[in-house]
Amino acid sequence: MRIAITAIALVVAIVFIAGTVAAENKYIGTKTCAMCHKAKDKGEAFVIWQKSAHAGAFKTLQTDAAKKVAKDKGLTVAPDQAPECLKCHVTGGAAADVKEGVTCEACHGAASGYKTLHTKAENKAKAVDAGLITGDAAMKTCVTCHNSESPTFKGFKPAEMWAKIVHKTPKK
16 A cells, blocks of 8 residues: 555656646747758658748738737737737747747647757657657647637647648658
């Protein structure tokens, strides 16, 4: 019984520490990610992102259509300045230094803690412990923005949308 309680306490401590580490990570921006993730052997993730609606998410807030939505919602500031809009149109939300749209780190987590770890397969577990979000967990982040709270929400088909942005690293 004592061993089971100790094991549970250890698991809780590890989860808490890993969550704290990830929470302390800082956003590094697409230029840093692009250095490696433009390459074919890295799945051309940056190239895929550049062609996606995510890359232009912040610019969308500067359109007349977005201004109309903001006005209809009763916002008193422009949508590209409204925290209610920025939380989904900019990685890091209203506090973001650079308005790059919805970047790699929106799905994979703020990268300062794992950027040098995730480049080698043998370090993947360390990268995850340092805040890297992968696989199904990354896909589940979609619904934090693609949901009925969005004034332009028209439903969301995760598998269909995922197919548009998938960027697997080719096997060697």
